[in-house]
Amino acid sequence: MEKFTTLQSRAIPLNIENVDTDQIIPARFLKATDRKGFGDNVFRDWRYHKDGSENSDFVLNNSKYSGRVLVAGDNFGCGSSREHAAWAITDFGFKVVVSSFFADIFKGNALNNGLLPVQVSADFLSKLIKKVENNPETEIEVNLENQTISVKGSELSEDFEIDAYKKTCMINGYDDIDYLVNNKELIEAFETQKTY
Amino acid sequence: MSKKTLFDKVWDSHVVNSIENGPSVLYIDKHLIHEVTSPQAFNELEDRGIPVFRPNQIVATADHNTPTLNQDQPIKDKLSRQQLEQLSINCKKNDITLYELGHKYNGIVHVMAPELGVTQPGMTMVCGDSHTSTHGAFGAIAFGIGTSQVAQVFASQCLLLTKPKSLRVTVNGKLKNGVLPKDVILYIISKLGTNSGTGYFCEYAGNAFEEMSMEGRMTVCNMSIEMGARGGMIAPDETTFEYVKGREFAPQGEEFDKKVAYWKTLPTDKGAQFDKEYSFDAADIEPMITYGTNPGMGIKITETIPVDENPSFKKSLAYMNFEAGESLINKPINFVFIGSCTNSRIEDFRVAANFIKGKQKANNVTAWLVPGSKQVEAQIIEEGLKDIFDNAGFELRQPGCSACLAMNDDKIPQGEYCVSTSNRNFEGRQGQGSRTILASPLVAAATAVEGKIIDITKHLN
Numbered sequence: 001m002e003k004f005t006t007l008q009s010r011a012i013p014l015n016i017e018n019v020d021t022d023q024i025i026p027a028r029f030l031k032a033t034d035r036k037g038f039g040d041n042v043f044r045d046w047r048y049h050k051d052g053s054e055n056s057d058f059v060l061n062n063s064k065y066s067g068r069v070l071v072a073g074d075n076f077g078c079g080s081s082r083e084h085a086a087w088a089i090t091d092f093g094f095k096v097v098v099s100s101f102f103a104d105i106f107k108g109n110a111l112n113n114g115l116l117p118v119q120v121s122a123d124f125l126s127k128l129i130k131k132v133e134n135n136p137e138t139e140i141e142v143n144l145e146n147q148t149i150s151v152k153g154s155e156l157s158e159d160f161e162i163d164a165y166k167k168t169c170m171i172n173g174y175d176d177i178d179y180l181v182n183n184k185e186l187i188e189a190f191e192t193q194k195t196y
Numbered sequence: 197m198s199k200k201t202l203f204d205k206v207w208d209s210h211v212v213n214s215i216e217n218g219p220s221v222l223y224i225d226k227h228l229i230h231e232v233t234s235p236q237a238f239n240e241l242e243d244r245g246i247p248v249f250r251p252n253q254i255v256a257t258a259d260h261n262t263p264t265l266n267q268d269q270p271i272k273d274k275l276s277r278q279q280l281e282q283l284s285i286n287c288k289k290n291d292i293t294l295y296e297l298g299h300k301y302n303g304i305v306h307v308m309a310p311e312l313g314v315t316q317p318g319m320t321m322v323c324g325d326s327h328t329s330t331h332g333a334f335g336a337i338a339f340g341i342g343t344s345q346v347a348q349v350f351a352s353q354c355l356l357l358t359k360p361k362s363l364r365v366t367v368n369g370k371l372k373n374g375v376l377p378k379d380v381i382l383y384i385i386s387k388l389g390t391n392s393g394t395g396y397f398c399e400y401a402g403n404a405f406e407e408m409s410m411e412g413r414m415t416v417c418n419m420s421i422e423m424g425a426r427g428g429m430i431a432p433d434e435t436t437f438e439y440v441k442g443r444e445f446a447p448q449g450e451e452f453d454k455k456v457a458y459w460k461t462l463p464t465d466k467g468a469q470f471d472k473e474y475s476f477d478a479a480d481i482e483p484m485i486t487y488g489t490n491p492g493m494g495i496k497i498t499e500t501i502p503v504d505e506n507p508s509f510k511k512s513l514a515y516m517n518f519e520a521g522e523s524l525i526n527k528p529i530n531f532v533f534i535g536s537c538t539n540s541r542i543e544d545f546r547v548a549a550n551f552i553k554g555k556q557k558a559n560n561v562t563a564w565l566v567p568g569s570k571q572v573e574a575q576i577i578e579e580g581l582k583d584i585f586d587n588a589g590f591e592l593r594q595p596g597c598s599a600c601l602a603m604n605d606d607k608i609p610q611g612e613y614c615v616s617t618s619n620r621n622f623e624g625r626q627g628q629g630s631r632t633i634l635a636s637p638l639v640a641a642a643t644a645v646e647g648k649i650i651d652i653t654k655h656l657n
Contacts, residue, residue, distance in 0.1 A: 017508040018390060018490050022622040027601040031261065031275035033235035033282050045624050050610060073508065075391045078424065078490070079622060080601075081326040082233065083342035104360075104394055104426050105326060109342035163358060165218035175344070180352035181246060183213060183221060187354055190212040190223055196318055196458065 002114040003173035007095050007142045008152070010067030013132045014059055019072055020079035021106060025088040027080075038084050039091030064136045068095045071128055075099075076117075077106025086113045096142050098149065100125040111166050112175060118142060118149050124158045131156065144170060199468035201362055202431050203397050206337045206462065210320045212354060219356040225319040227254045227349045228305050229292070231261055231283040232603070233324030237347035238286040248290040250353045255314055256287050256294040259304045260603045264566050264593035267297055276604065301444075303569020303595045306330040306537040310414065311571050313443025317432035317459040322349060327537045327619065328427075329420040333413035334440070335432035335462050337397070340421065360426060361471040363396035364464075367404035369478030374656040376547065377412035378539060378617065378636035380404060381419045382484035386494035388474060393425025396472065399464065400430050404478045410439040411543040418538045419619050422491040431463035483652050485524055486621050486634040488512040493621070497525070497639065498651055515623055516631050517611075524633070524649050531614035532563040532644040533626070536600035539617035539637050540568030542575050548641040549581040557589035558647030564606060565590055566598040590644070602627045615643040 029041045046058045054061050070089065076099035077085060086109040089097065095115065100122045102110075110117045120128070131151060132138050139152040144167060150157035162170075169175060180187075200208070212221040234256075241248065248254070261276035271277040280297065287294035295301040301308055306327055309315050317335040322328060324346045331338035341355070348355055365384055398420050405413060413430045420428030437456050440446045447455045482496040489512040495501065501513070503520040513520060534540070534548055545567065557563055565585060567573040573595055576582050582592050599606040600618040602625065608614040610629030617640050618625075621632035635643070642652050 015507075016511070017506075020490070020620075020622045022601075022620070022625050026624060026628075027260075027603045030232050030603065031273075031279050033279060034239065035236050045628055050628055075394075075424075078390055079326065079421075079620060081324060081328075081340035081342055083236075083324075083344060086342070101391055101394065103391070103424060105340055105342060109344065112342060112344035163218065165215055165356070176348050176356045177240075177244070177246070177344075177351050179356065180221065180348055180354050183354070184249075184352065186213050187221070187223070187249075187352055194209075194223075196209045 001112070001169070001173045001175045004095065004114055004116055004144055004170045006144065007068060008139055009069050009095070010065070010137065011069035011071045011132045011140050012059055012065045012067055013129045014070060014072040015129050015133070017073035018075045018078055021077055021082050021085040022079055024077070024085040025082065030082060030084050035087050037091065038088035039093070042088040042092045068093055069098060069140050069142070070094045070096070071098045071125070071132055073099065074122065075101045075103065078103040081105045083109040083113070086110045086115055090115045098125065098128065111170065114170065114173070116142065116144065116170065118160050120149060120158050120160060124156070127156055199465040201464045201468045201470065202335060202399055202429055202462055203337065203362055204468070206318055206320065207359060219358045221354050222320060222357050223354055224322050224349050225253065226314060226321045228309055228321065228323035228328070229254060229256045229346065230305050230323070230325065231258050231279045233343050234286065234346055235279065235282050236343045237350055238290070240347045241350050246351045248292070248350045251291045253353060254292045255309060256283060256292050257302055257305050257308055258283060258297050260597045260601065262297050262596035263605055264564070264596050264598050267594045273605070300570050303571065304537045304540065304597055306414070306418065307540060307568030307572065310334065310410070311443070311569060313440055313446030316440055316446065316455070317436055318462055322355065326421045327418050329425070330414050330418040330537060332417040332420065332427045332429040333410060334436055335429055335459065337427060337429070339427040360397045361395055363393060363398045363425065363472045364470040365398060365400050366402040366473070366475040367400070367478050368402040368475070369404065371404055371478045371481060374483055374638060374652060375481050376636040376638055377408055377415040379484045380481055381416045382486065382491070382494045382634060383481045384476065385419065385423045385492050386484065387476065388423050390422060390490050390492040391424040393420065393423040396425050398425040398428040400428055401464070402475070405430050406433065409543060410435060411541040414541065415538055419491065422619060432459045483636060483639055485639060485649065487516060487518055487524060489515055489621055489623050491619065491621060491634060494634070497649070498653060525651050527613065527649045528560065529613050529615050529643050529648055530560050530562060531608050531612055532561055532640050533566070533599045533614055533616040533618065534637050534640050535564065535566030535568070535598050536618035537568065537597070538619045540566060540572065542572055544617065544637040545572070545576050545581050546579070547637045549584045551638060551641040552588045552590065552645060553584050555588055555645045557644050560647045561644050563590050563644040564593055564599055566593045567595045569595050599626050601625060615640050615649065
């Protein structure tokens with residue numbers, strides 16, 4: 001897994017609540033058997049009309065906005081467990097998703113793929129979205145070590161929570177398989193002594 | 197001794213180890229896999245040279261991509277065919293039991309596993325599919341996982357997890373005539389919203405659930421994820437034991453009796469504390485229907501769409517082409533789907549057949565009846581339900597996920613409404629531009645007969 005320590009970048013504002021994983025990557029694109037290339041179809045049905053032409057109203061098609069931070073509305077990533085959603089977002093180039101609330105499975109999938117979910121207060125989120133919408137050149141700084149997110153050249157800053165174990169994994173690029181495989185003896189012992 | 201919840205008891209007995217101030221290593225008894233979320237996990241293990249640790253605790257089926265007609269023919273869609281072939285290759289290589297297309301045990305993973313007795317009380321179960329919560333109906337801890345976690349379970353039969361918080365939803369009282377388990381869960385989600393359960397594992401308690409069949413309990417637990425809860429559980433009781441008894445992979449004879457004695461110790465202790473509790477009166481629940489693009493946007497079928505100024509709410513209504521304040525009764529509907537891991541079990545088809553018997557499908561309606569498994573299909577035929585459907589102009593198709601997620605050929609056309617017994621009404625879920633209205637099998641059957649949404653409560657009284 002790719003390491004994550006700090007990131008300074010512009011952001012893309014996606015001011016929609018309850019963005020589900022079917023919108024992030026529709027089911028018809030889940031037929032691949034490897035992890036690559038899902039970025040082409042991220043938010044497919046919002047980015048393109050059915051005839052394949054670009055939907056110019058959608059923020060990802062607005063050339064004013066760019067960057068590796070996606071700032072989205074409340075309850076991001078709800079619905080299906082498809083990890084393809086996290087793969088599609090990272091493959092498109094994002095390293096951080098900011099929202100006031102994340103669905104459980106998506107959050108876990110993101111952390112397992114070096115994509116940092118930054119959960120902020122509703123108040124901070126609405127200020128951040130406004131700021132980015134008004135000024136696409138707004139630079140955002142995310143520091144995982146200090147667990148802070150701030151807007152450069154402004155007072156806007158907030159601390160965020162992350163599981164201490166997951167933080168270590170992100171900073172060092174470790175994943176859970178390494179840890180679990182190293183615990184094999186304990187697991188085998190558990191199997192012989194199970195109480196149920 | 198401290199009072200424990202059902203969830204606590206199952207969780208605690210499966211903890212192998214804990215990281216200080218971090219997650220626990222949780223042992224997984226059964227791992228279910230299907231063609232969509234497993235190939236990348238197999239690749240990852242192969243790339244890292246790690247063998248599958250406990251292949252005999254994995255059960256595989258093909259369901260998401262499978263066509264629901266002509267299953268004896270090669271699959272036309274090349275990518276779907278390749279994904280199924282890949283699953284067969286991976287299972288063969290790793291010595292994993294696979295019920296592939298056409299096998300007498302093939303079916304939707306959350307229908308076939310309980311049916312075979314793979315699902316049992318007190319177990320931990322996972323699958324790369326968010327509706328794994330279904331199996332909680334047996335008093336198991338069952339939840340959906342991502343593909344990286346599928347690889348972790350392949351490698352170690354364990355997962356690193358932080359214990360979720362506890363939530364209990366109690367429904368007591370008498371359910372009205374025509375109110376089905378689907379209505380109960382749609383009602384709960386409409387009251388609590390789509391993220392009330394996030395970070396929690398839910399237990400459903402009260403006589404409304406105690407009096408439900410296993411099929412009904414599975415429908416309820418299936419949709420736990422639609423309120424954000426990773427899983428939902430119902431305490432195992434005589435109904436559970438009776439269902440499990442004698443099934444192919446259930447413990448037999450003395451072993452079964454020993455298990456039952458253990459399963460009886462699992463229900464939540466009196467006085468155990470939950471982090472959050474809600475309770476509802478069963479008598480307040482009526483046949484439900486959704487009007488928006490998430491499962492929390494539901495109303496009683498007799499109610500009108502609420503008025504809300506939230507831009508996301510308005511965007512949702514615009515997608516559905518509905519107006520705030522309007523009623524859905526008399527809306528013409530051209531598509532009806534009865535199926536999916538939520539409502540494709542034998543009871544669901546009995547309910548539909550009972551309403552349809554002696555009536556005819558409306559001419560404007562395309563109706564897809566898709567059993568959840570080969571075994572359900574066989575039972576539909578055996579009980580004579582297929583004849584009822586045939587006589588009424590309905591077509592019984594072959595098992596699979598079908599129009600629930602439109603990964604196969606069963607897609608609802610752009611702009612069309614579909615009254616569907618599935619679990620998600622997200623934009624485009626049933627096909628690009630399709631508009632999904634979630635409902636029970638009874639409401640779906642009535643819609644198919646009338647060609648429009650009707651006030652089913654009038655037919656019942």
